[in-house]
Amino acid sequence: MTWFAIGLAVLASGLAIALFWQLREFRKLKRWASQPRLTDPPEGDGAWGEVFNFLHRHRRATLKRRRELARLMVRSRRGAQALPYGVAVLDADYRLDWCNDAARDHLGLDPERDRKQAIVNVVRAPEFVEYLRAADFSEPVRLGAPGSERTLSLQIVSFGVEEHLLLSQDVTGAARVEAMRRDFVANVSHELRTPLTVLAGFLETIQDLKLDASRVRDYVGMMAPQAERMKRLIDDLLTLSSLEHAPPPPVAERIALRPLLRRVRSEAEGLSGGKHRITLESAGEYDLLGAESEISSAFVNLVSNAVRYTPAGGEIRLRWNSTDAGAEFSVEDTGIGIDPEHLPRLTERFYRVDRGRSRETGGSGLGLSIVKHALARHQATLAIDSTPGKGSRFTARFPAARLSPVRQKVEG
Ligand SMILES: Nc1ncnc2c1ncn2[C@@H]1O[C@H](COP(=O)(O)OP(=O)(O)OP(=O)(O)O)[C@@H](O)[C@H]1O
Ligand SMILES: [Mg+2]
Numbered sequence: 022m023t024w025f026a027i028g029l030a031v032l033a034s035g036l037a038i039a040l041f042w043q044l045r046e047f048r049k050l051k052r053w054a055s056q057p058r059l060t061d062p063p064e065g066d067g068a069w070g071e072v073f074n075f076l077h078r079h080r081r082a083t084l085k086r087r088r089e090l091a092r093l094m095v096r097s098r099r100g101a102q103a104l105p106y107g108v109a110v111l112d113a114d115y116r117l118d119w120c121n122d123a124a125r126d127h128l129g130l131d132p133e134r135d136r137k138q139a140i141v142n143v144v145r146a147p148e149f150v151e152y153l154r155a156a157d158f159s160e161p162v163r164l165g166a167p168g169s170e171r172t173l174s175l176q177i178v179s180f181g182v183e184e185h186l187l188l189s190q191d192v193t194g195a196a197r198v199e200a201m202r203r204d205f206v207a208n209v210s211h212e213l214r215t216p217l218t219v220l221a222g223f224l225e226t227i228q229d230l231k232l233d234a235s236r237v238r239d240y241v242g243m244m245a246p247q248a249e250r251m252k253r254l255i256d257d258l259l260t261l262s263s264l265e266h267a268p269p270p271p272v273a274e275r276i277a278l279r280p281l282l283r284r285v286r287s288e289a290e291g292l293s294g295g296k297h298r299i300t301l302e303s304a305g306e307y308d309l310l311g312a313e314s315e316i317s318s319a320f321v322n323l324v325s326n327a328v329r330y331t332p333a334g335g336e337i338r339l340r341w342n343s344t345d346a347g348a349e350f351s352v353e354d355t356g357i358g359i360d361p362e363h364l365p366r367l368t369e370r371f372y373r374v375d376r377g378r379s380r381e382t383g384g385s386g387l388g389l390s391i392v393k394h395a396l397a398r399h400q401a402t403l404a405i406d407s408t409p410g411k412g413s414r415f416t417a418r419f420p421a422a423r424l425s426p427v428r429q430k431v432e433g
Contacts, residue, residue: 043069107189111177115140115153115185127166127173127189140187149175163192172196208371212254212385216247250385257387260318261370264394270312275425278308281317282341289324289337296333305343307424311399319395322388323352323415329384331356331412348424351416358409367405368393392417399423 049063050072062076098119101108107124109117116137120130128144135143141150152162152175161176171193178186223244227237286301293299309316327337335355342349359367363374371386389403392415396403400420407413 105190107187109140109187109189111140111185111187112137113183113185117143120187124187124189127171127191129168144175153177161188161190163196166191205370209254209258212371213251216250219247220244254385254387257385257391260391261387261394264315264391264398267398270315270398272310272422274310274312275428276309276311276313276316278341278343278427279303281313281320282339285317285320285324286339288321289328289339292325292328293337297328297331298336299339300337301339301341303341305341305348306427307343307345307348308427309348309399309419310423310425315395315398319392319417320350320352322392323350323417326388326415327352327354327356327413330354335412343424345421345424347421348419349416350419351414353412353414355412358411358413359405359407360409361407364405364407368403 046063046065046069049065050069053060053062053076057080062073062080064070065073098121102121104121104123107121107127109120109124109128109130112118116139117130117132117135118137120128120132124130125132130143141153146164148162148164152158158177158179161174163172163174165171166173171191172195174190174192176188178188180186223240226232227240232240282301282303286299289297289299324337324339331337331354337355338351338353340349340351340353359374363372366372367374368389369386370390372389373384373386393403396417400423402418404416404418405413406416
């Protein structure tokens, strides 16, 4: 009996110890499980040890996966930041989740403030609201950037399960080029239509009326200047186009400046027909390096303007001055002058201060844009000073790199 009691007592105390150990291990697990991210799982022996080891491995693998995911997210956000487009991630209801800096700049989005805001409440341009409503995202939509002169192109791209990207791109440059092209075609058509209408009118008159030979000759005589005007316009357009597309002017080809300046002066005298006093001064010992035809065309355009916009009796001074720091060619007249408000636009194609007056003298407004292009190709600039009613001075400035000492004639 006594042995039996002793056995029971030993068993009971063994069980109590085992239970106590189990409870201790269980408490360890419970303590760790309340904050599993902060610490490693506890250490242990036996079956508990195996459980703890398993948890340990599992925790390591989870942490690793999480770190990889975080790295991946940082990388993809960095990638989206680096894109030359604005990118905004929208949910199924077109609410903002995230956007990169370009989208912030283009659309005025703030990823914190506007998070979970419906995108139409932030980008309120009517064109965009209509684009979202129509839900046809096959083409982008164009709109002006809020509070600026910029033009933006926006497009929705869907991905995943009903998620969307809003891509934005600054297309101001392309929009400007398109507008310029439209204006250019309209201007050319307009300039050609006027002389063509006059020519067609004369032709109809000659055809319909029975005119004697001398009247026909009169009419043909009146038609010739119109045809000449159309030809000049087309010549100028071709000159401009070749200036835009030709290879850069040679840097080693010398233009003999003195004979060229004399030719320019003779042209001016021819155009003036003796109505102006024209002088030429030249100083310095340098010639220009470049394309002679382009420089000649630029200088002739400047002097022909001086002749055309200076009333009879006026004076026109041509000056060439070269030093080792650079050179200047200037054309100064005592003509009608130009109001300061026109100066910044004077070299634009087809820009004329007084369309009527310029057209009377056969001008189409391409002369100064040819000058500007030809000079720019020689790294030269054009400066314009003018006082209305007093006169103007157009100065072409060449850098030293475009100069070469005048070649002395070898005597003998
Ligand atoms: N020396 C000048 N004095 C006064 N106005 C000038 C002078 N030169 C140019 N302008 C003004 O600048 C405008 C543009 O000149 P530009 O040479 O480009 O065109 P245009 O002379 O009208 O025509 P084109 O040269 O094509 O025959 C002229 O229409 C004229 O109003
Ligand atoms: Mg001109």
